[in-house]
Amino acid sequence: MTSPTTHSCPQCGSGLVQGTHPQSRDYLRHRLSELNSLIAALNAERDALQAESDAIVYPVLSLPPEAMAEIFEHCVASKTIPSPSSAPLLLTQVCRQWRQIAFATPRLWKSLTFQGRVREEVINMWLSRSGNVPLDHNVETRDPSTLGVLLDASLxxxxRWEEMAFVIPFSSMRRLNFGDVLLPLLRKISVDSDYSYKGNIVSHPIVIRNAPALREAHIGTIPRRKFHLPWCQLETLTLRTISLIECLSILEQCSELRNLVLFRASFMSGS
Structure with a gap:
């Protein structure tokens, strides 16, 4: 029995069985057979490519999770700004294995720089992923409400605070009264103003008392500054825009000081 001859349809270019209407049963069966054959061929090609892909072993995926976590740590910048285009968030988008390792490595989330406004859920997410490791946070904001949200969550x-840096409005300095806060790991503190103060300046004391590990302090340009720090513990101190009288008053209390940096020290009174 001979197979029916086919001709191309002038409208769509598909094969037509001779002597049949494009919508006849024989034509539809013939087209279904052609399509099924094409699907079978494509499935076979897909399976072959998948098998070839599965046979490829990427060396980086064969490393132990501990080694991958160590590598990931070197990908995180010292000033980590939450962004999907940089580590650690970028690492979570590569593959499921990398995402699991990144989420299970608290050290990737210990450092964080907040600039401008930031959502509360981002703060809480970052803090929760940092587990119990010491924290290194850098706060740069002119928005008092953002500072309040961050401090409320961070406090x-x-x-776990180890290194903390603040560049905030002078009017928000009152939020840095940590006199009653236990800071057992705090090793370094940096405080500066964003120079947004105008008119009459009301002095707000910056207080840190319960920080037995504090060894380094950097104090920026803050008018009428009033700092209550454990000066006798400090080994490194930076003072900016300060009068020599005020400087000497502080240095008298720094019995363990080894490194001192002064910027724009003058004979003028700091008050």
């Missing part, structure tokens, strides 16, 4: 983890 719940104050026992």
């Amino acid at each position: 719940q983890h104050a026992h």
Whole structure:
């Protein structure tokens, strides 16, 4: 029995069985057979490519998770700004294995720089992923409400503060009164103003008392500054825009000081 001859349809170019209407049963069966054959061929090609892909072993995926976590740590910048285009968030987008390792490595989330406004859920997410490791946070904001949200969340983890830096409005300095806060790991503190103060300046004391590990302090340009720090513990101190009288008053209390940096020291009174 001979197979029916086919001709191309002038409208769509598909094969037509001779003597049949494009919508006849024989034509439809013939087209279904052609399409099924094409699907089978494509499936076979896909399976072959998948098998070839599965046979490829990427060396980086064969490393132990501990080694991958160590490599990931070197990908994180010292000033980590939450962004999907940089580590650690970028690492979570590569593949499922990398995402699991990144989420299970608290050290990737210990450092954080907040600039401008930031959502509260981002703060809480970052802090929760940092587990119990010491924290290194850098706060740069002119928005008092953002500072309030950050401090309210961060103070719940104050026992893990290791390095903290603040560049904030002078009017918000009152939020840096940590006199009653236990800071057992705090090793370094940096405080500066964003120079946004105008008119009459009301002095707000910056207080840190319960920080037995504090060894380094950097104090920027803050008018009428009033700092209550454990000066006798400090080994490194930076003072900016300060009168020599005020400087000498501080240095008299720094019995363990080894490194001192002064910027724009003058004979003028700092008050």
